[in-house]
Amino acid sequence: MTLIEVRSLSKRFGGLQALSEVSLSLAQGEILGLIGPNGAGKTTLFAAVTGFVRPDGGSVRLDGQEITGLPPHAICRRGLARTFQLVQPFPELSVVENVMVGAFNRTRSAAVARRRALEVLALTRLAPLAGRPAHALSIGLRKRLELARALATEPRVLLLDEVMSGLTPTEVDETVEVIRGIREAGVSIIVIEHVMAAVMGLSDRIAVLHHGELIAAATPAEIVQDRRVIDAYLGEPLAGKRE
Amino acid sequence: MPRTAAWLALLAAAAMVPLVIRSEYVIGTLTLMYFFAFVGQGWNILGGYAGQFSFGHALFFGIGAYTSSLCFLKLGLTPWVGMWLGAAVAVGVGLVTGHLSFRYGLRGAYFALVMLAFAEIFRVAATNWDFVGGSFGILVPLQGHAPRLFQFGDKRYFYYVILAMLLALTWAVARLERSRLGYQMIAIRENEAAADALGINPYRVKLAAMALSAAVTALGGAFYAQYFSYIDPAIGFGPANSIEILLRPIIGGAGTLWGPLLGALLLGLLGEGTRGLVKSYAGLHLMLYGVILMGAVVFLPRGVMGALRSLGVGAAERA
Numbered sequence: 325m326t327l328i329e330v331r332s333l334s335k336r337f338g339g340l341q342a343l344s345e346v347s348l349s350l351a352q353g354e355i356l357g358l359i360g361p362n363g364a365g366k367t368t369l370f371a372a373v374t375g376f377v378r379p380d381g382g383s384v385r386l387d388g389q390e391i392t393g394l395p396p397h398a399i400c401r402r403g404l405a406r407t408f409q410l411v412q413p414f415p416e417l418s419v420v421e422n423v424m425v426g427a428f429n430r431t432r433s434a435a436v437a438r439r440r441a442l443e444v445l446a447l448t449r450l451a452p453l454a455g456r457p458a459h460a461l462s463i464g465l466r467k468r469l470e471l472a473r474a475l476a477t478e479p480r481v482l483l484l485d486e487v488m489s490g491l492t493p494t495e496v497d498e499t500v501e502v503i504r505g506i507r508e509a510g511v512s513i514i515v516i517e518h519v520m521a522a523v524m525g526l527s528d529r530i531a532v533l534h535h536g537e538l539i540a541a542a543t544p545a546e547i548v549q550d551r552r553v554i555d556a557y558l559g560e561p562l563a564g565k566r567e
Numbered sequence: 568m569p570r571t572a573a574w575l576a577l578l579a580a581a582a583m584v585p586l587v588i589r590s591e592y593v594i595g596t597l598t599l600m601y602f603f604a605f606v607g608q609g610w611n612i613l614g615g616y617a618g619q620f621s622f623g624h625a626l627f628f629g630i631g632a633y634t635s636s637l638c639f640l641k642l643g644l645t646p647w648v649g650m651w652l653g654a655a656v657a658v659g660v661g662l663v664t665g666h667l668s669f670r671y672g673l674r675g676a677y678f679a680l681v682m683l684a685f686a687e688i689f690r691v692a693a694t695n696w697d698f699v700g701g702s703f704g705i706l707v708p709l710q711g712h713a714p715r716l717f718q719f720g721d722k723r724y725f726y727y728v729i730l731a732m733l734l735a736l737t738w739a740v741a742r743l744e745r746s747r748l749g750y751q752m753i754a755i756r757e758n759e760a761a762a763d764a765l766g767i768n769p770y771r772v773k774l775a776a777m778a779l780s781a782a783v784t785a786l787g788g789a790f791y792a793q794y795f796s797y798i799d800p801a802i803g804f805g806p807a808n809s810i811e812i813l814l815r816p817i818i819g820g821a822g823t824l825w826g827p828l829l830g831a832l833l834l835g836l837l838g839e840g841t842r843g844l845v846k847s848y849a850g851l852h853l854m855l856y857g858v859i860l861m862g863a864v865v866f867l868p869r870g871v872m873g874a875l876r877s878l879g880v881g882a883a884e885r886a
Contacts, residue, residue, distance in 0.1 A: 374764065400766035414757035425754045428747045429766035437747070477766050
């Protein structure tokens with residue numbers, strides 16, 4: 325079953341065609357990796373799908389419902405949540421309170437929100453830090469908090485924007501496990517990622533953006549062989565290593 | 568719990584003051600202190616928790632004071648009811664100003680100026696409208712000791728009224744702080760885009776904060792009109808009043824429960840301490856406020872509560 329259906333999505337910023345007729349889909353329970361060089365339009369695609377940027381053309385459907393042009397909060401309420409590449413915690417609130425703000429998406433009760441937030445913190449391995457102020461976390465943990473907060477909104481689809489870049493290898497492994505756990509819980513995921521080993525290992529399929537165009541969408545094994553992807557992004561060494 | 572015991576002791580002391588101390592001067596000073604804490608807390612809901620800095624809260628103060636006074640003067644309606652009508656009118660006006668500001672995404676200085684402009688519109692209108700007393704304002708007709716008309720022969724009654732109002736408000740804001748709306752207000756203040764991404768409609772939450780804030784400030788305005796039996800356009804809607812309202816929560820710590828109370832206490836003590844100094848020069852206290860405000864912004868950017876918190880006092884309370 326297709327959960328997200330992006331059709332011919334386009335966005336222009338002044339003279340820059342950030343997205344050009346991008347079409348892709350995400351199946352229920354799937355993890356889709358979204359890769360491409362810097363400036364390829366990955367984050368713009370997320371922004372256009374989640375309502376932060378109004379696309380010039382094309383449409384986005386969530387579970388068959390048209391969501392193009394809706395404001396971000398309405399899209400989140402329908403079950404599509406995102407994280408930000410540049411982490412955006414609520415610095416004055418504690419870790420658990422940050423996550424509670426997400427959990428309030430599905431409940432009016434502070435007690436229920438707190439319980440839900442603690443569950444999410446356990447799942448994302450942040451539970452020991454629940455009482456810390458968010459501004460005191462390291463960048464790696466802030467990225468994890470970003471993920472936890474989005475997850476607490478109880479989405480059907482989660483868009484993760486570089487939650488692993490800048491992390492130590494141990495943190496990356498941990499985050500990969502966390503993301504797998506989220507998928508097990510029934511959430512479908514799109515990940516933007518530059519950490520190749522992680523994204524290749526994690527994703528069922530990989531989509532590649534280059535200059536705002538989708539140049540490939542296939543399994544990781546096929547992607548590393550793809551001539552256009554190697555030229556545009558991966559380069560020879562990695563492709564060679566995989567052979 | 569020792570903490571609860573401490574609060575109860577403080578509360579008991581506050582309740583005992585008028586029984587022990589006969590000085591009208593002390594009672595009057597404390598009454599105004601509570602009053603400023605009350606309207607400061609009203610401002611704090613919108614300006615502190617929700618982070619929407621209003622520079623025109625006299626708008627709501629004046630509406631509360633004028634509505635309750637006019638209802639009494641023209642209709643004979645007791646200010647006990649009139650104050651709630653004033654709150655309702657303030658909510659209505661707040662929703663209009665809020666809609667115009669938030670619908671179009673006004674923030675920071677622009678929002679502050681829109682609020683100032685609205686308060687000024689009301690000030691000029693009240694000054695030029697004879698029905699509401701024009702520039703002279705309204706003298707609330709005195710009926711002697713008439714508790715049912717919010718008039719008391721003894722100022723100590725006012726002390727208890729504002730103490731009760733302040734207690735109820737403090738309790739309500741403490742509840743708000745721990746509620747869904749409270750967290751959503753803070754989230755919007757801290758990062759509006761992130762809040763939006765988490766399913767929070769910033770427009771609606773800001774309007775809710777505006778409505779609550781307007782209602783509280785209007786109730787404070789109605790109390791003021793009864794306490795002094797007088798209201799005029801400058802006292803009610805003037806910019807000096809807007810500054811008085813926001814000064815205490817900012818000095819005490821905007822967006823904290825105790826900030827407005829602490830600010831009112833500090834400024835009250837300071838005001839009384841320098842009264843002799845200031846008495847002979849009209850307006851000098853405003854200059855003094857200016858200096859204090861600058862000092863607070865430079866040295867205590869998050870108010871006295873912020874400074875206390877970073878010293879570690881109450882660091883555990885948010886855990």
